[in-house]
Amino acid sequence: MSVKCQVIMDAMDTLAPRYLAESWDNVGLLVGSPAQTVAKIMICLDVSEEIVQRAIAQHVDMIISHHPLIFKPFKNLRTDLAQGRLLAELLKANIAVYAAHTNLDTATGGVNDVLAQKLNLHKIEPLTISYQEELIKLVVFVPIEYASLVQEAIGKAGAGHIGNYSHCSFQVAGKGSFLPLQGTKPFIGKQGELESVGEVRIETIMPQKIINKVVKAMLKVHPYEEVAYDLYPLKNTGEKNGLGRIGQLEEPMQAEEFANKAKLALDIANVRLVGEKHKMIKKVALCSGSGAEFIGKAAYAGADILVTGDVKYHEAQKALECGIDLLDAGHFGTEMPIVKTVAEYLEQCNAKGKWNVDISYDTLSKDLFTTI
Ligand SMILES: [Zn+2]
Structure with a gap:
């Protein structure tokens, strides 16, 4: 097939x-x-x-x-x-x-996360931030008896995720009014008559990328011919991600031992270590492929060592100046x-x-x- x-x-x-x-x-x-x-x-x-x-x-x-x-x-x-x-x-x-x-490289579960898992790191976080998810507020006005149906549909489509909570929303009751004009087929009221209906204002939050899915799910169950809803851009941001990762070893170990473990885990013939062999390593930064440009960032973040590939002489020098060890496990080996x-x-x-x-x-x- x-x-x-x-x-x-x-x-x-x-x-x-x-x-x-x-x-x-x-x-x-x-x-x-x-x-x-x-x-x-x-x-x-x-x-x-x-x-x-x-x-x-x-x-x-x-x-x-x-x-x-x-x-x-x-x-x-x-x-x-x-x-x-x-x-x-x-x-x-x-x-x-x-x-x-x-x-x-950047994606959750991608090249850098796989490398971090191979190196047995815990409490893994992005080393750099190049992406911050934009968040949107959805507000929709629903007749009272349809409120739970709409609320459920938008929650199921992924809106209202805050931390480990899903289906988060807020409701407040009020009065909606409208005048159905010629050519309309109103769900409530008659053409040419000003109508006033008990409605609920439902508001929730969602990432920009699922707007279409959520709005489609909301329109599908909303009874009105013309649905009144608003989408507000927000200043708060969602998931953050970028190149590289930083994490911790369960138990601190000497740089030489860490280098040998990395060699085995990545199934590579050799690695190059820059810095003191007996230095204790606990916090590890990494960037798959070519990541020597992040030496400064990794040192600033408190990493004891940066694992990457394609390290040049003057970059090794910079690492020593910054007080961070370097492990060059190769572009191929890290990817x-x-x-x-x-x-x-x-x-x-x-x-x-x-x-x-x-x-x-x-x-x-x-x-x-x-x-x-
Ligand atoms: Zn590469």
Whole structure:
């Protein structure tokens, strides 16, 4: 069996919403069409020549990668150059390519959270804040006998979530009045007669992203032909998220021991430690891929060590100046674990949506660096 590519795109957007991506990034469907059918998916870190050849040989219909295959705008599509050749092969084989990059880094349960779990961190929080959910207040006027029905419908659609409480709302009774004009079919009252009805004002709060769902659910059960409701933008914000994480180890340990544990957990051949080997580590900051730019932030947040990849000499120097250790576990090493997580997530969607799609993930690609 198969599903439309759009179905997979929607599922990926639920895991890693595209609005979480950094402004410089290029995520989403990069090759192919949302309308094409997908029966086989392969998940990987990079759309390399090797991955494309494997995808073609295994009749894969869609590749989902962490790093975007198309990043900078290109001025030609030459098949004698690597990128043009890959794109030509993908198009010829009708393989769609989707990228979830910084949106997957930032997303709850994404690359950074997976890395934090691998490192056995607790009390995990974002290291940086690049996204704050906008909140909206919904106010709707309902005839008294329909109040509980409307209240239930908007709660079920997700409105009224405050902390660990759902269906939060406030009601106050009052009097609504209206004059049905020509052409109306009023639920209460008659055309041309000023009507006065006992109504309830229901107010609740919701994230911007579910407005359409909540309003649709509210209109479905509201008895009036023309529903009076207001949507207010609020200054309070909801969920906050960003790149990197900071958390704590259950038990403090020496930097060297922590480095060895990280090596094992991430299944990598070697790591590079900057700083004192015997320093006690309790608070750990991390940023998957290339996160040395957050050395200052991690030190300011009180972290004893920052785990990341792609660390340069002068960045190591800066870490020492800031009094924080650095663990370079490699770009590949800190990001590769997400490939399996995305596959497991899509397998759950597969079972739930009865897609019957074949899902595999890359286990063969190796780090580009070999230590001799
Ligand atoms: Zn990366």
